Amino acid sequence: MLRDILILATAAAGLLLILSPPMRRWRFWQAMVTPLASIIGSGFLVLGPILNQSLGVWSPAAMALLALIAFGFGGAIRYSIAAGAHGSPPGRLGALAETAAGWMLAFSYVISVAYYLNLLGAFAVRLTPFDTPLAARAVTTAVFLLILATGLTRGFKALEGLEKYAVSLNLAAICGLLVGLGLFFGDTATTTGPVLTPASVEPWAALTLFFGLIVTVQGFETSRYLGAEYDADLRIRSMRAAQYVSTAIYLVYVTLLVLCFAPGKGALDDTAIIGMTAAVSPLLPLVLTVAALAAQFSASVADTTGAGGLVAERSKGLVGNRAAYAVLVAAGIALTWTADIFAIIAYASRAFALYYALEAGIAALAARRAGQGGRAAGFAGLAVLGLAIALLGRPVE
Numbered sequence: 574m575l576r577d578i579l580i581l582a583t584a585a586a587g588l589l590l591i592l593s594p595p596m597r598r599w600r601f602w603q604a605m606v607t608p609l610a611s612i613i614g615s616g617f618l619v620l621g622p623i624l625n626q627s628l629g630v631w632s633p634a635a636m637a638l639l640a641l642i643a644f645g646f647g648g649a650i651r652y653s654i655a656a657g658a659h660g661s662p663p664g665r666l667g668a669l670a671e672t673a674a675g676w677m678l679a680f681s682y683v684i685s686v687a688y689y690l691n692l693l694g695a696f697a698v699r700l701t702p703f704d705t706p707l708a709a710r711a712v713t714t715a716v717f718l719l720i721l722a723t724g725l726t727r728g729f730k731a732l733e734g735l736e737k738y739a740v741s742l743n744l745a746a747i748c749g750l751l752v753g754l755g756l757f758f759g760d761t762a763t764t765t766g767p768v769l770t771p772a773s774v775e776p777w778a779a780l781t782l783f784f785g786l787i788v789t790v791q792g793f794e795t796s797r798y799l800g801a802e803y804d805a806d807l808r809i810r811s812m813r814a815a816q817y818v819s820t821a822i823y824l825v826y827v828t829l830l831v832l833c834f835a836p837g838k839g840a841l842d843d844t845a846i847i848g849m850t851a852a853v854s855p856l857l858p859l860v861l862t863v864a865a866l867a868a869q870f871s872a873s874v875a876d877t878t879g880a881g882g883l884v885a886e887r888s889k890g891l892v893g894n895r896a897a898y899a900v901l902v903a904a905g906i907a908l909t910w911t912a913d914i915f916a917i918i919a920y921a922s923r924a925f926a927l928y929y930a931l932e933a934g935i936a937a938l939a940a941r942r943a944g945q946g947g948r949a950a951g952f953a954g955l956a957v958l959g960l961a962i963a964l965l966g967r968p969v970e
Contacts, residue, residue: 751825755829
């Protein structure tokens with residue numbers, strides 16, 4: 574009972590703080606919350622159970638390495654933001670890479686929207702009597718059609734106000750979850766001791782699985798496309814802060830989760846976190862479900878808008894936003910009915926890895942033009958790593 578009260582109190586306090594007028598007026602927080610929400614919005618729900626099932630006690634080390642790779646790609650994007658602010662010419666090859674990166678990001682958004690909405694569908698039916706894959710896919714399809722109808726008729730202006738509340742609710746739920754896991758770990762550690770589960774996969778399988786999870790720490794790149802709202806210095810600092818904060822949250826979460834719970838028996842499902850947290854508090858499954866529904870819907874609307882804008886911009890108006898929305902929804906529905914959520918996560922990871930490889934290549938070209946050979950070599954190495962992730966990443970089995 575005391576644990577439930579502390580979880581609710583923490584979540585409520587977090588929600589009040591995030592929605593307080595001083596926080597909402599703070600420019601640094603406004604610039605930081607978009608990449609932060611993108612990073613932890615959906616990956617948080619699936620990453621912990623996936624790592625626990627496959628890597629056991631090695632999960633925190635894997636999480637740290639995943640965050641380090643993401644920080645490297647983020648550094649390449651931050652370098653490009655700074656280079657653009659100082660007027661560094663992109664050059665012909667750089668301009669071609671910029672164009673390719675824009676198209677690649679638009680394609681990545683198509684898959685990420687399918688990822689978000691398939692999670693939404695799974696969580697929407699998880700606590701109901703209709704908890705079946707068919708029902709989840711039906712919900713996902715209905716939401717896809719709702720988004721399409723909204724984009725084709727009224728546009729997404731009416732939904733823009735939802736994002737700040739969805740983000741706030743999701744962050745508050747995460748605060749409550751971390752407190753609950755911390756208290757639960759304190760209880761179990763003093764009675765039965767921490768759970769120490771060995772990895773269940775071989776090193777090569779672990780590496781390829783690891784590569785297939787890059788999408789769960791994706792989202793920091795959104796800062797690059799906020800130039801109309803924030804200057805380069807603020808975008809660079811807020812993106813870096815978002816990656817620091819999300820890394821700390823992920824490390825605490827994954828560490829507590831693997832030390833509290835042994836991997837479940839049988840196949841892993843996409844809402845495994847609900848069953849695990851029910852042992853911590855009967856309130857957490859409901860809190861996480863509500864937060865998940867809001868966060869996934871908000872993220873899908875944001876990425877649909879972003880994809881439409883990118884396609885219209887890169888095609889120089891030949892393909893309009895509405896046509897892009899229709900293509901995105903058709904592709905998303907096709908993915909929904911032909912692939913499971915873990916396959917979609919791996920597809921999205923590969924797409925974003927290719928995008929990050931292009932961004933790292935752009936940063937390498939800019940660094941070489943600036944006479945910074947060491948940085949150019951480092952960014953080139955990141956580009957090769959991005960290509961390797963795209964080629965080798967695989968879904969959870």
